[in-house]
Amino acid sequence: MIDESIVHxxxxxxxxSTPLLFAATGELIVERSGVLNLGVEGMMLMGAVTxxxxxxxxxxxxxxxxxxxxxxxxxxLVFAVLTLTLMANQVATGLALTIFGIGISALLGxxxxxxxxxxxxxxxxxxxxxxxxxxxVLFGQDGLVYLSVVMTAGSAWFLKRTHTxxxxxxxxxxxxxxHSLGLPVIRMRYLATLYGGAAAGLGGxxxxxxxxxxxxxxxxxxxxxxxxALVVFGSxxxxxxxxxxxxxxxxxxxxxxxxxxxxxxxxxxxxxxxLATIAVLTAISAGPWRGRLTAPADLGKPFxxxx
Amino acid sequence: MPFKMEPRQEVSRxxxxxxxxxxxLLTVISGYFLFLCLGLSPATTLYHFLISPTLTFYGWSELCxxxxxxxxxxxxxxxxxxxxxxxxxxxxQLTFGAIxxxxxxxxxxxxxxxxxxxxxxxxxILGGMIYGAIPALLKTRFxxxxxxxxxxxxxxxxxxxxxxxxxxxxxxxGFNFPQTRMFTDSSLLPLILDGTRMHVGILVTLAISLxxxxxxxxxxxxxxxxxxxxxxAAARFAGFSRNRTIWMSFxxxxxxxxxxxxxxxxxxxxxxxxxxxxxxxxxxxxxxxxGRLHPIGIIVAGFLMAISYNGGEIAQVEDRxxxxxxxxxxxxxxxxxxxxxFLSRYRLRRISARREVxxx
Numbered sequence: 001m002i003d004e005s006i007v008h009x010x011x012x013x014x015x016x017s018t019p020l021l022f023a024a025t026g027e028l029i030v031e032r033s034g035v036l037n038l039g040v041e042g043m044m045l046m047g048a049v050t051x052x053x054x055x056x057x058x059x060x061x062x063x064x065x066x067x068x069x070x071x072x073x074x075x076x077l078v079f080a081v082l083t084l085t086l087m088a089n090q091v092a093t094g095l096a097l098t099i100f101g102i103g104i105s106a107l108l109g110x111x112x113x114x115x116x117x118x119x120x121x122x123x124x125x126x127x128x129x130x131x132x133x134x135x136x137v138l139f140g141q142d143g144l145v146y147l148s149v150v151m152t153a154g155s156a157w158f159l160k161r162t163h164t165x166x167x168x169x170x171x172x173x174x175x176x177x178x179h180s181l182g183l184p185v186i187r188m189r190y191l192a193t194l195y196g197g198a199a200a201g202l203g204g205x206x207x208x209x210x211x212x213x214x215x216x217x218x219x220x221x222x223x224x225x226x227x228x229a230l231v232v233f234g235s236x237x238x239x240x241x242x243x244x245x246x247x248x249x250x251x252x253x254x255x256x257x258x259x260x261x262x263x264x265x266x267x268x269x270x271x272x273x274x275l276a277t278i279a280v281l282t283a284i285s286a287g288p289w290r291g292r293l294t295a296p297a298d299l300g301k302p303f304x305x306x307x
Numbered sequence: 308m309p310f311k312m313e314p315r316q317e318v319s320r321x322x323x324x325x326x327x328x329x330x331x332l333l334t335v336i337s338g339y340f341l342f343l344c345l346g347l348s349p350a351t352t353l354y355h356f357l358i359s360p361t362l363t364f365y366g367w368s369e370l371c372x373x374x375x376x377x378x379x380x381x382x383x384x385x386x387x388x389x390x391x392x393x394x395x396x397x398x399x400q401l402t403f404g405a406i407x408x409x410x411x412x413x414x415x416x417x418x419x420x421x422x423x424x425x426x427x428x429x430x431x432i433l434g435g436m437i438y439g440a441i442p443a444l445l446k447t448r449f450x451x452x453x454x455x456x457x458x459x460x461x462x463x464x465x466x467x468x469x470x471x472x473x474x475x476x477x478x479x480x481g482f483n484f485p486q487t488r489m490f491t492d493s494s495l496l497p498l499i500l501d502g503t504r505m506h507v508g509i510l511v512t513l514a515i516s517l518x519x520x521x522x523x524x525x526x527x528x529x530x531x532x533x534x535x536x537x538x539x540a541a542a543r544f545a546g547f548s549r550n551r552t553i554w555m556s557f558x559x560x561x562x563x564x565x566x567x568x569x570x571x572x573x574x575x576x577x578x579x580x581x582x583x584x585x586x587x588x589x590x591x592x593x594x595x596x597x598g599r600l601h602p603i604g605i606i607v608a609g610f611l612m613a614i615s616y617n618g619g620e621i622a623q624v625e626d627r628x629x630x631x632x633x634x635x636x637x638x639x640x641x642x643x644x645x646x647x648x649f650l651s652r653y654r655l656r657r658i659s660a661r662r663e664v665x666x667x
Binding site: 038078081082086087088089091092093095096097099100101102103104105106107110217221222225226228229232265267268270271274275277278281282285286 | 345393395445448449450451452454455456458459460462463466467469470473474589592593596629630631632633634635636637638639641642645646648649652653
């Protein structure tokens, strides 16, 4: 009985964390290259609606997931062209991306509201998933959950252990110096931005295909922004971002369960994730960790190679 | 490559003012194809979307009703944007202001008098300022990104308004609908013209726009804001405080948004409801940019956005255009505007074989 509820709650936490993890781990790479894309919310919604619509139409969740990643990347390409080629302000363009994403996803999804979608198949890992408690929690999730963790591990390895990862970090720290060393600043920033868009799209797809299998206008309800905060919280490091994402998933599930126990208006509990984000951001910027906040030095600064 | 991009010696003013026009044009062209893709007749839908709202006198009065809050919020936001202070939580400040004003209206529901409305405005302005002060404080004291905090607070305030209108402030005679009592005449803004919904708030907004114009172009404070945004290093040497600019930006834009919330609650809505506006706080960001962060430009941009709201409603009825199309239009417009801005900072030049002296 207790085992069952532990399994139930832990699985729910993992589910609630996964969309955040996808989006945040993608944005992490983007920001490490020195680009600040505030359009995560819009790209997640794009992924959510495209993933949902494709799955419903074709009946194939795999196609849906691929389409969601492509849609997120496509939207981030708009951002890349505007900010990297046309030198538009990154903050303003990111906001535009979110406003546009909310609108276009609602437009595309208007025919899909209220439709059912087949749930993502659980990917039970043989033997391990039969372990008590740990089995179903860690080894009985759907494929996207594993993918999000793999992507986090991949990001950590890429940034720390590969030559290309080092170049990416150099570009984020000082585009000017990286350019003088002959590194392709703009090309790498393009690729990083596209990757971030695809990851946000996957996060959206997880939301509309697994977490709450349906499509609803604006269904991300601020998760894209929370993901942005998580990157700061994780001080631009993949594993800390993962820890942050699971912490926030925990807060989300906690508030859902607390609603049944404590008798306060439901909205009070719904406020918690947002208030927690503000509290955590403040703590991380004000606390003793302050000196170790390692924002890429060139984050958000436009760079145009001299011709 | 026969062309090359080169930075302009100085930002071209002609281009700066021409880009919004170009952006609107490009948006309309894209809209044509968007409607085509949606299986609508593009010309008719565009006509309903852009022209129909402006054909009657009543149509114009409705544009004023929508443009009013957008202009009021955008005017405040523009001051911050000039200084590179990103308050994107105007919707939250609007909501918090409306809660303050609505609280006064409900507290004095049985009273009447000319003092109620000014008190509501004061509460609304204070509410917006207090709510704007939170991100300002976190930014100046702890260096927390004002973008994230101001946005998170928007969700919090919307939920807060929900608690009130679903709970203690719900109209006891309202058949359990989530809404407060209708405000009484003493707490409703007087109309300017009978038969329309144009209220006194619009005149106040106009006056504030003019005041902001004078503030930005004729006073030291306005100059400081510009310098802090455009040349932070110069501003430091001149002793202009970055923190003071952040505080000023948030307090002013919070006040504007709070007052806009008051005007909505005491104007066209006449009570508090869970969603007071169709996202004016966010659309105002576009209005501020489209209006080139200039108080007069913002008025023009506010009307354009009002057209997109009202035109969207007309096209929804006439052509069954989904409501979301309005948001798509607004987003596209901002994209094109940001893209076109490139032209004001760079120009295309033909590269000829001869070496030429660049004219300055």
